[in-house]
Amino acid sequence: MQWTQEAMQARLVRYADLVPCRTAFIDTNTPGSTEKENFTIIGPGVSENADQFVHIVEKHGFNVGAARQPFGCVNSQHSHETAEVFVVHSGHWRLLFGPNCEDGTLEIGPGDVASVPTRMFRGFEKIDEGTGFLFVVLGDDDPGRVTWAPAVFEAAADHGLKLAKGGRLIDTSSGDYQLKDVELEDVLDTEAVAELKTPPAEKLKECIVRAGEAPVNPVSPLAAPGVGEAGLIVPQYTGDGFGPGPIVGWWPHGFNLRQLTLESGAYVPLHQRGEVEVLFVQEGVLEVSWDGGAIVMGPGDTLTVPVGLPHAFRNTASVTSVIFVVRGTETPGAPVFS
Structure with missing residues (x-):
């Protein structure tokens, strides 16, 4: 193939041209998480909203996404089945471990890289003033779906959001919407939560490289x-x-x-x-x-x-x-x- 200027421009995503989604996940309406912006740059990502814009659909063997959040904004506790790597472009962030944030934290800043192990609960929050931006690399062409901690489902339900089987987000907060013929995603029981165990802090230190x-x-x-x-x-x-x-x-x-x-x-x-x-x-x-x-x-x-x-x-x-x-x-x- 002759790679013209136009063809290569189609493979470029400018920061200024990123298309955000503010309703990508089940915690969208939960206080503290309403201002986050999620981006899918390469691949389908793990968004639960079918309206999430995908910049480049070509399969790469991994996915590239991003998150942009203001001070105090939280991305709720969840687990992944494939790799999730955070590359801090701007701002200071706190990674939160455990289904209820009880298993410790790790702070990261510009230029730091953190790879969070699969099958453990993690969340993240922006901890300094202003807006920050994270690049996120997810493993595989199909990184699967997010597994949420039970408390995230409870908080989301209080604000009208439900998650159907297969990862489809349903907003019941407007009008008299009723869930008909919809099978909702199961909330993890105690045994399933225990299986997504946080590694020891010393082990997690192997998963970060400072700038x-x-x-x-x-x-x-x-x-x-x-x-x-x-x-x-x-x-x-x-x-x-x-x-x-x-x-x-x-x-x-x-x-x-x-x-x-x-x-x-x-x-x-x-x-x-x-x-x-x-x-x-x-x-x-x-x-x-x-x-x-x-x-x-x-x-x-x-x-x-x-x-x-x-x-x-x-x-x-x-x-x-x-x-x-x-x-x-x-x-x-x-x-x-x-």
Whole structure:
């Protein structure tokens, strides 16, 4: 395929162009959660609202979403069957563990990465002034549906929201709406809740990388003057020279997460990859070019690069560029340079 400027623009999601959904989940009407915005950037995500806008529907082997919340806004306690990785773009956040937030907390800020294990309850709240933004990477093409803590169902019911089997959200708060021929989702019993046990705090510390703490890999194929690539989530040895860690996980991720840093003027020449590559710009500016055009990305922008497309990177600004990169599969191969 000839990747024209127009075709590549369709694979770019600007931060300013993100389409939010404020009614994505069962806690939408619950006080404290009414102001959150959810985004589905790549893949179907886990939204319970059929009206959730999906920016890019192409299957990648993982999903990319986001959350934007003001100070004090809470995303209620839930569990996932596949990986859920938080990449903090802006703001300070508190992760809350346990079905009733009783199993401890973990605070994360800009540039931090946290991968929450599957099959445990987690929630998150924005804890500083202003609005914050989180990128979220979910494992698999179909990440399944959210499993909510019992207290979330109870609070939602008090404000008119019900969840049907299969994850369809029903709003009963307006008029004389009656639930006819609708089978509602079961609330977890005590035994089922106990199975979604929070790991010990020491174990959860293996699931976070603070901004700037991950060492640059000197043998990364992208390494060059002014260019560094660090592994953040690397479950196992890869074909491009990365060893496991710092986040490995005792559950499958299905992807790698890297951090690419380019000093002002730094350049990565044309190269192609055999797996999916998704870029999030954290700081600065990144020019992505190919035979046919170029795109300049800014903070908060997302681009998915076609598999096999020779492309180059350049920092065209006077400040350092920091980019988070999701590479498909747990063992991505080495790039092929043109």
